Amino acid sequence: KQWYQRRVAITAGIGRILYCILECNFKVRENDEKRTWLDLPPLIAPTKCSVLPLSSTADFVPYVEELSAALRKLGIPNKVEDSSGSIGRRYARTDEIGIPFGITIDFDTVKQQTVTVRDRNSCSQIRVPVSETADLINKLCTDQISWQDAKQKYPEFLAQESSN
Numbered sequence: 001k002q003w004y005q006r007r008v009a010i011t012a013g014i015g016r017i018l019y020c021i022l023e024c025n026f027k028v029r030e031n032d033e034k035r036t037w038l039d040l041p042p043l044i045a046p047t048k049c050s051v052l053p054l055s056s057t058a059d060f061v062p063y064v065e066e067l068s069a070a071l072r073k074l075g076i077p078n079k080v081e082d083s084s085g086s087i088g089r090r091y092a093r094t095d096e097i098g099i100p101f102g103i104t105i106d107f108d109t110v111k112q113q114t115v116t117v118r119d120r121n122s123c124s125q126i127r128v129p130v131s132e133t134a135d136l137i138n139k140l141c142t143d144q145i146s147w148q149d150a151k152q153k154y155p156e157f158l159a160q161e162s163s164n
Contacts, residue, residue: 025098037120038098042141049101049137050081050094063105063130067115070134076141095120101137116157119147125157126150 022038029035042048051067053060064080071078079099081090087104094102104116108127115133118125124147128136136154139145 035092035095037095039121040098040100042100043143045098045100045141046077047079047097047099048076048141049103050079050090050099052081052087052090052094052102052104054087054104054106056082059110060105063109063115067103067105067130067133071137074134074138076134076137091118091123101140103133103137117150117154122147124151126154127157128154 021040021044025039027037027039029037049071051064051071053064064082068078068080079094081094081102083090083093085093091102100120102118102120104118104125106116109115109130112127113130114127115130116125117128117133117136136145136150140147140150
């Protein structure tokens with residue numbers, strides 16, 4: 001005897017969609033299984049960038065406030081990550097929750113009016129003038145410019161050039 005199904009059971013709830021997004025975008029860094037990150041595309045990441053002062057130096061506070069306000073003005077959700085710990089650990093924390101870009105305020109920011117912008121996926125960094133940072137993040141998050149294009153426009157950052 002043949003059997004024919006007369007119902008179609010469609011189950012496409014939000015839980016399955018979210019699970020699919022998380023499962024497909026959870027990554028582990030090569031050669032370091034302890035370093036994981038959530039590879040959410042900037043367009044769907046709930047928080048687009050983090051603002052990370054290198055230390056709790058009072059000189060950094062105006063830059064943190066200025067950048068955070070400029071990002072909010074453009075409608076870019078951001079997180080000020082000023083908790084304790086090394087900058088590497090703070091990068092790792094923001095990578096794990098899927099924040100695509102990090103803006104680091106350091107001693108060169110005070111002297112040269114530039115910040116370091118870091119890409120989560122490649123871990124590469126560029127130096128960008130403070131006045132252009134919010135616009136660059138906006139363009140990166142809306143696919144108006146790629147990270148490779150940004151790397152060609154701005155100098156790559158490899159190490160701290162000046163000190164306290």
